[in-house]
Structures are given as structure tokens and as C-alpha cells.
Amino acid sequence: MQEREISIVVPCYNEAPALPHLYTELTALKQKLPGVSFEFVLVDDGSTDGTRDVIRDLSQNDADVRYVFFSRNFGKEAALLAGLEAARGKYVAVMDADLQDPPSLLPEMYSVVKSGDYDCAATRRVSRKGEPLIRSFFARSFYRLMSKISDAHIVDGVRDYRLMSRRMVDAILSLKEYNRFSKGIFSWVGFETRWFEYQNIERVAGETKWSFWKLFLYSLEGITAFSTAPLIFASVMGMLFCLIAFITICVVVVKTLLWGDPVAGYPSLLSIILFIGGVQLFAVGILGQYLAKTYLETKKRPVYIIKEQSK
Ligand code: UDP
């Protein structure tokens, strides 16, 4: 297949109801940008609802549709990576399958990146309408925390939806890490980014694949992948407790020498032991997180396994 101008990478996991809507929008996009060649790279992340059949149909009827099928569900990050690796366009866009990333923004994003002033046109949601309040609260706190403790600056409400130049995509692909946190990687590789903002849009069909718990784990993934602040936090806590212990010992010794030592304070002793025990477990847990990540990195397993791929 000859080189296309724009590749659009779409990770799909159980998106059979949403895909026809997506495809309609994408073909409309082609009309809006006449003369620009497109390829749509649909990555099926081990769906169980017939998504693959829908994709195969689309690809049979439209030479611009290419696909990659995974052997099982590897997660959105893996699907994104596979899509970026398969994409051959001069510009590559990444977009969700559920139309929460408005394709109508794409022509403007394209003209901004094509002008050469920017390597990336990225998007962020400025509202979280239709999302549970508690989820919005935790999401906001996560972005605030991340921007404080990591060297990858992550903007609040940032989406994966973006259009990138070939050199930025190549930079992203040169990061070979196994634990991939794309929002961090996009920011870490640098390059001039122009931001587009939009109000939250609810998904067109199907339902979200992200439970609160999955999002929570994802946020931990982001923190451990782009910051070692938790390790510093654990060390500082350790030092603080040593200091407190030292002062307490001094106080106890002086008190005993001056006034004798009636046995007392059993409950307070118990609670202090419990508290410090808890802090120690917490710190060991943090250490364990990093160790586990290192373990997975050193195994050098592939991020995904392809079952089938279009030409
Ligand atoms: N997705 C995926 N693998 C997964 C989970 C999600 O490829 O394990 C895709 C999904 O098909 C969609 C995108 O990632 O295109 C975003 O997922 P979703 O819309 O469920 O997330 P939300 O927008 O609710 O955060």
C-alpha cells in the first residue's frame, strides 16, 4: 500500500455497536479533506462481541481500512502501540472508537501540524459532564498530583486523541518500555504541542470499559511509570519516624532518671507499634510496586500478540 497522508489509529474493545457510527464519521471526514489520502488502522483488543467481524467487513469494502487483531485483551495502551507501529501515514492520529473524540476537530488539527509550527495537535476535555462526580474529583486530583511529582507534565483532562507528525510518532516508538502510560509518553517526548479544547461528549453506543478500580490502577501505573516521588516519600517518612523515636527515647530516659518509672502507657505503645508497622508495610508496598515493574521490564515480553493482520 502506498504511503498515506493521514493514518487514524483506533483501539477497539467490544465496540461493535459504535464502529458503524465511527466509520460514517470517518468517511465524512474524507469528504471534508478532499485530496488528502487516509488510512484507518483499527486495532481489535481481543473483543468478544463480534467487533472483529465488523472490522473485517469494513476492510473488505474499503481499501483504506486496515486492521490488527490481538490474540486476547491486552489493554488500550497495547492497542495504541500496535496501531502506531502499523500506521504508515505522514501524520498519525489516535482516536477512541466511541466518538467521544470529535472527528470534526481533525481538519483544523491537521492544518496546524501540517503548517510545520507544531508536531502535535492534542486535545483536552474542559468539562466532565455526564461523568460521576466522584470520578471527576479523583481524576482532577490525579492530574494535580502528577504534575507536581513527575517530569512528564500532564495537563488536566488531556485525551489520547491527537494528531502527530511522523517524527513525533517515531520518537514515541523509540521508547521500548513494557509498562506504557501513553499520556506520560506523549508529554515526555516533548515537541511543540497545540491544544484544542472541547466539552465532554458522551459515548455514541456501547459502554465504557473503565471501571473506577481499573482507572485507579491505571493512575498508579502512571505514577510509577513517570515518577519516583513515592520512593522519596517513603524514605522521608522513615527519617521522620527515626527522628521522632530518638526524641521520644531521650524524653523517656530523662523522665525515668528524674522521676522514676511507673509502668503506664500500654495502649499508647500498642497504637504506636501498629501505626509504625502500617507505615513500614506501606513503604515496602511502594518499593514492591517499583520492583514488580522492573521485573516485568526485564522479562522483555512483547506488549501484545497479533493473531491476524490485514496487508
Ligand atoms: N479500549 C481498548 N482496550 C481496553 C479498553 C478500552 O482498546 O481494554 C478502547 C475502547 O474500545 C475505546 C477506548 O479504548 O476505543 C477508550 O475506552 P472507553 O471509551 O471505554 O473509555 P472512556 O472513554 O470511558 O474513558
Ligand code: MG
Ligand atoms: Mg470513551
